[in-house]
Amino acid sequence: MGRPEIPTTTAPARRLPQPQARRTSGVRRGWVISGIVISGLVLIAVFPQLRFMNGSSASSVTSVPQQYTQHSTSNPVSVYGQFPQPDDPFQFLPCTPRTVPPLLDDGDAKRSWAGLFDPNPDHWSWGAPPKSIETARQTDDGYAGRGIFLCGYLDVPLDYTNKSGSRIARLAVTKFQVSGLALSADTNTSAGKKSERTIIIEPGGPGGSGTSYAWRAAEATTERLSKSKYDVLGWDPRGVNISRPAIACFPHDANRDHWNLLTNQHRAVVASPRDQVEIADVMNAAVMRACWEMHGDLGRFVSTAFVARDLDQIRAALGEDEVSGNFVSYGTGIAQTYASMFPDRVGRMILDGTEYVRDHRLRGGFGWTALDNATDAWHDGFLGECVNAGPEFCALAKPKDGKAVMLADLESRMEALFKSLASRPVPAYLPSSGPTMVTYSALVDGTYGAMYNANSWPTLAETLYDLESGNATLAALLLEGSLWHFDPEAPCPTTPKPPLSEELGSLVICADSYDATEPDDLDWWLSLWGNMTTQNWIAGNSRFYDVLGCRHFNTYWKPAEVYRGDLNHTLKHPVLLIAETYDPATPLRNGRRLLHEMGSNARLIAHHGYGHSSRDTSKCTDSLARAYILHGTLPEEAETACYxxxxxxxYGAKTNGFATSAKSMRTEDHVKAWREHLKELSLFNPRLLPGL
Incomplete structure (x- = not known):
C-alpha cells in the first residue's frame, strides 16, 4: 500500500506572525510547574515494578537499621560501600522511590542527590533471585547473584550549538547492572562490576520514557539479547518524564482532559469536518502559546538531532567507544540520526519497529507515511486470526444462528457495529463513575492502540462481542480507564502530582519537520485529514491529530539543529534492522527503504508477526538478534525472513502447553489485561493515551 495522495494545490505564502514577547512572570511560573516535587509521580511512572525486599512502602523508607551502616556520618555508607561512587559521571544510587534527579535550580545538586542515598539494601530494587539456590548459599550476602537497578542522572548542554552557553538539560537514567553489587569486604569477586558492553534502550514516542522502559523490560532484554551478560540502560530523553526540564504545557493533567473530547473527534462523527479542524487548530495555537509562555525557548532544543547528541554523551559517560543498544519505534529514528552523525561510534545497534526519518522531514510526514498496516492488522490479524482460533479463544468467533463464523461475515458485522456507533453512541452505567457512553471516536482509538499488542485482542474481541449483543459495560470500563488522567477515587497525594510531559512529543515532531516545503494553509490540512481517514479508518484520525499542531510551531521556535543529511554513511559496524509485516505504526516498507539506502551498512529481519516491533515472539528473530549483540554476527543475506x-x-499453546481460553476470562481478567496493554502502549505511543 502506497502513501496517501497529498493535495497538490498551493496557497499564497503565509506570513508567520512574530513571537510574542515572553512574560517574565510566565517563565518563572513555567519553571516552577515543570519542577514541582515529584515524589508522587515516582511510584506511578518511574518505579512501576520496585521490589522492596521487606515489603515496605515508599513512606516507610526513612529509618536505617544500624547493621546496614558501617559508620555514622552525614553521608552514610552501606555494607556495599559508598554511593554515589567517586568520579561516577551518572552519580548512580541504588534505586528507591526517592531517587529522582535534582531540580535545575538546586544550587548544590550533587549534595542533594547524595542525600537521597538509603543505605538499607532491603529498600533497594534488586533483580530476580538467582535460579540456583547454591549461588546464595556460597556467601553471606543475601543478595548474591541478583542484578541491581541503579538510578542516576547526566547533565548535558541544553544547546549544543552554543559552545559558551551554561544552560543544561538533566537526563534521568536507570541502569540494570547484571552483576549486582559486591560487599565492601569482598574484594575477590566479579560482583558490582560494569559489563564490558551496555545495551542502551529507548522505547519510542516521541515522549516515551526510557527509565520506565528499563523498569519494565531491562531484565528481559538482557536475557533475550545477551543471556544476561550485558547491563541495560534506559534514559528519559530531554523534556520527558523526570528529565529536567520536563515539558508539559498544561498546569495539571485534568486541564488537558477538559479539552480532549472536544478537540479529538473523529472525522466520521462530525457534522462539519472544517468546523472540527478549526476547533482543533485554535486549541493547538493555544497549546503552542502555552508552551512558549511556560517554557520559553526550550522548543528550540528538543529535535532528534539534539537527542542523538545526548546519546553520544551517554556513550562517553559509560566509558565505551561505541553505542550498542536496542532502539524501538521512534527510538529507531534516534538511532538512524545518531548513526548518520557519529558513524565511527556505531556499535551493535538493533533498530526494531523501523522508522524512516526522511519521512519526518515532510509536513505531516510523521502521520501520513505510517498508515500502511493498521487496517491489514485489523482484517488479517484481529479478525482473521480470531476466526482461525475459534470460539474457545475468541468471543467474536462464537457461532451465529448455529453457523460457523466466516471472515467476510465477521468483517461485515464489525463494519455495521462501528457505523452504528458513529450514528449514535451507546449509553452505559458504571458504579465507579455513574452514567457514561461508548463513542465511535473512543472505540476506534482503543482499537488502533490494540493493534500495537496482539495480547490485548481477546479482551477487545470480548468487548466488541458484548457491544454487538447490547452490553456496553466492558467497553465503558476499558475506555473510561484510558480517557482521563484524573481519578476522583485516588487518594489525595501529599505533594502535587506534576502533569505528564505529553506536549514534548508534539514539539519533537514539529521541530523535525519545521522547514517542510508543503503548503501549510488549513485547506491543505483539511484535505490531508480526508485522505488519511479514507486510506486508514483505524489509524488515520489519530495520526492526523499527531501532526496538525505543527502549523503553529514556527510561530515561536526555530530548532537549533536538525539533521538533513543522507543515511548511507560507512559505519564502524553495520546495524541490524527489524521490521514487521503487520506493524500498525512502522510498516515493513520503512525497513526496506532504509536497507536500500544504507546498503552494506545494514541487514534486515522481516519479522512476520503482529503488533508493534518484534514483541510477537520468534525464536528465529531472537537468535539472530542475540548473535548480533553477543558476537557482532550478522545474517548473511541482506533480508532474512523470520516468523x-x-x-x-x-499464545502459550506451544511454549506452555496451554493457551488461556476466552471462556475462562472474567471481567476483572479483561480489565487487568487491558491495563497491562495500556502500560506498554504508554511507552511506545503516549499520544494514543489521553490518560492512564
Missing part, C-alpha cells in the same frame, strides 16, 4: 512462534488468541 512468530505462535498465533494471537492462542
Amino acid at each position: 512468530a512462534d505462535e498465533k494471537p488468541y492462542r
Whole structure:
C-alpha cells in the first residue's frame, strides 16, 4: 500500500506572525510547574515494578537499621560501600522511590542527590533471585547473584550549538547492572562490576520514557539479547518524564482532559469536518502559546538531532567507544540520526519497529507515511486470526444462528457495529463513575492502540462481542480507564502530582519537520485529514491529530539543529534492522527503504508477526538478534525472513502447553489485561493515551 495522495494545490505564502514577547512572570511560573516535587509521580511512572525486599512502602523508607551502616556520618555508607561512587559521571544510587534527579535550580545538586542515598539494601530494587539456590548459599550476602537497578542522572548542554552557553538539560537514567553489587569486604569477586558492553534502550514516542522502559523490560532484554551478560540502560530523553526540564504545557493533567473530547473527534462523527479542524487548530495555537509562555525557548532544543547528541554523551559517560543498544519505534529514528552523525561510534545497534526519518522531514510526514498496516492488522490479524482460533479463544468467533463464523461475515458485522456507533453512541452505567457512553471516536482509538499488542485482542474481541449483543459495560470500563488522567477515587497525594510531559512529543515532531516545503494553509490540512481517514479508518484520525499542531510551531521556535543529511554513511559496524509485516505504526516498507539506502551498512529481519516491533515472539528473530549483540554476527543475506512462534488468541499453546481460553476470562481478567496493554502502549505511543 502506497502513501496517501497529498493535495497538490498551493496557497499564497503565509506570513508567520512574530513571537510574542515572553512574560517574565510566565517563565518563572513555567519553571516552577515543570519542577514541582515529584515524589508522587515516582511510584506511578518511574518505579512501576520496585521490589522492596521487606515489603515496605515508599513512606516507610526513612529509618536505617544500624547493621546496614558501617559508620555514622552525614553521608552514610552501606555494607556495599559508598554511593554515589567517586568520579561516577551518572552519580548512580541504588534505586528507591526517592531517587529522582535534582531540580535545575538546586544550587548544590550533587549534595542533594547524595542525600537521597538509603543505605538499607532491603529498600533497594534488586533483580530476580538467582535460579540456583547454591549461588546464595556460597556467601553471606543475601543478595548474591541478583542484578541491581541503579538510578542516576547526566547533565548535558541544553544547546549544543552554543559552545559558551551554561544552560543544561538533566537526563534521568536507570541502569540494570547484571552483576549486582559486591560487599565492601569482598574484594575477590566479579560482583558490582560494569559489563564490558551496555545495551542502551529507548522505547519510542516521541515522549516515551526510557527509565520506565528499563523498569519494565531491562531484565528481559538482557536475557533475550545477551543471556544476561550485558547491563541495560534506559534514559528519559530531554523534556520527558523526570528529565529536567520536563515539558508539559498544561498546569495539571485534568486541564488537558477538559479539552480532549472536544478537540479529538473523529472525522466520521462530525457534522462539519472544517468546523472540527478549526476547533482543533485554535486549541493547538493555544497549546503552542502555552508552551512558549511556560517554557520559553526550550522548543528550540528538543529535535532528534539534539537527542542523538545526548546519546553520544551517554556513550562517553559509560566509558565505551561505541553505542550498542536496542532502539524501538521512534527510538529507531534516534538511532538512524545518531548513526548518520557519529558513524565511527556505531556499535551493535538493533533498530526494531523501523522508522524512516526522511519521512519526518515532510509536513505531516510523521502521520501520513505510517498508515500502511493498521487496517491489514485489523482484517488479517484481529479478525482473521480470531476466526482461525475459534470460539474457545475468541468471543467474536462464537457461532451465529448455529453457523460457523466466516471472515467476510465477521468483517461485515464489525463494519455495521462501528457505523452504528458513529450514528449514535451507546449509553452505559458504571458504579465507579455513574452514567457514561461508548463513542465511535473512543472505540476506534482503543482499537488502533490494540493493534500495537496482539495480547490485548481477546479482551477487545470480548468487548466488541458484548457491544454487538447490547452490553456496553466492558467497553465503558476499558475506555473510561484510558480517557482521563484524573481519578476522583485516588487518594489525595501529599505533594502535587506534576502533569505528564505529553506536549514534548508534539514539539519533537514539529521541530523535525519545521522547514517542510508543503503548503501549510488549513485547506491543505483539511484535505490531508480526508485522505488519511479514507486510506486508514483505524489509524488515520489519530495520526492526523499527531501532526496538525505543527502549523503553529514556527510561530515561536526555530530548532537549533536538525539533521538533513543522507543515511548511507560507512559505519564502524553495520546495524541490524527489524521490521514487521503487520506493524500498525512502522510498516515493513520503512525497513526496506532504509536497507536500500544504507546498503552494506545494514541487514534486515522481516519479522512476520503482529503488533508493534518484534514483541510477537520468534525464536528465529531472537537468535539472530542475540548473535548480533553477543558476537557482532550478522545474517548473511541482506533480508532474512523470520516468523512468530505462535498465533494471537492462542499464545502459550506451544511454549506452555496451554493457551488461556476466552471462556475462562472474567471481567476483572479483561480489565487487568487491558491495563497491562495500556502500560506498554504508554511507552511506545503516549499520544494514543489521553490518560492512564
